[in-house]
Amino acid sequence: MDNSTIGKEKDPMGRAISDYFRTGKAAKLRVFSSMFYEDEIPVATLFRGFEDMPLQEQKAVELCRGRVLDVGAGSGCHSVVLKERGHDVVAIDISELSIEVMKERGLDARNVNFFDDTFVEKFDTILMAMNGIGIVGKVERLGDFFRAAKRLLAPGGQVLLDSSDIRYIFMNDDGSMDINLAAGYYGEVDFKMRYKNVTGEPFDWLYIDFETLKMYAEEHGFKCEKCIDGEHYDYLARIVAE
Numbered sequence: 543m544d545n546s547t548i549g550k551e552k553d554p555m556g557r558a559i560s561d562y563f564r565t566g567k568a569a570k571l572r573v574f575s576s577m578f579y580e581d582e583i584p585v586a587t588l589f590r591g592f593e594d595m596p597l598q599e600q601k602a603v604e605l606c607r608g609r610v611l612d613v614g615a616g617s618g619c620h621s622v623v624l625k626e627r628g629h630d631v632v633a634i635d636i637s638e639l640s641i642e643v644m645k646e647r648g649l650d651a652r653n654v655n656f657f658d659d660t661f662v663e664k665f666d667t668i669l670m671a672m673n674g675i676g677i678v679g680k681v682e683r684l685g686d687f688f689r690a691a692k693r694l695l696a697p698g699g700q701v702l703l704d705s706s707d708i709r710y711i712f713m714n715d716d717g718s719m720d721i722n723l724a725a726g727y728y729g730e731v732d733f734k735m736r737y738k739n740v741t742g743e744p745f746d747w748l749y750i751d752f753e754t755l756k757m758y759a760e761e762h763g764f765k766c767e768k769c770i771d772g773e774h775y776d777y778l779a780r781i782v783a784e
């Protein structure tokens with residue numbers, strides 16, 4: 543069980559979301575990893591509307607039914623769209639700052655960690671957008687993910703998630719891969735973010751290919767189907783209890 547949340551002083555992304563919401567602009571949200579070059583998340587994209595969402599997210603929004611739990615909802619961009627479409631939506635996020643913004647946007651937003659087993663409401667759809675399953679961090683924690691899904695899904699409920707097979711990062715021109723098999727699954731990444739003078743704690747983030755996800759889902763008593771492929775090694779999956 544993990545009921546931790548992120549306070550305001552240690553939350554670069556929450557700070558960026560809050561600035562953008564209040565002033566219409568934000569500084570650079572920088573992302574560091576031991577595995578990649580420094581990168582940046584354009585803060586405006588965290589406020590994307592339906593038209594600006596990648597195909598797999600639009601499809602996910604269309605496949606939502608009933609009462610929806612938006613996990614790691616960030617600015618609440620998907621929750622806002624779903625609410626407009628008449629869904630009953632609860633948005634959860636560990637970021638206090640993001641929760642403040644979502645509440646001001648009129649959402650039912652709760653500062654709750656997905657892995658907190660004292661949160662026991664039932665949902666027809668659990669939405670994990672923008673590689674939302676990343677919060678699992680490591681493949682070995684997928685059991686915790688499926689246990690949480692069992693706790694939160696109403697009978698007949700579904701999980702919709704998009705992720706990527708990041709093997710292309712390690713692929714040579716001849717198709718061989720520079721992967722150290724002893725180092726664990728290749729989609730396990732470490733990140734750290736910085737915004738203005740706020741630096742967050744480092745965290746683990748999982749990208750998972752469809753076949754591996756399906757294998758673990760079946761091991762935990764779920765069916766897993768691919769809804770669509772995205773444009774770059776990414777996909778949308780739908781997981782339901784067997």
Ligand code: SAH
Binds near residue numbers: 588
């Ligand atoms: N879904 C949003 C935001 C993605 S960023 C979008 O598509 O734009 C990932 C979000 O997940 C961050 O806001 C982070 O605070 C939140 N998060 C990380 N771990 C979490 C956890 N265990 N439970 C709930 N939210 C979490």
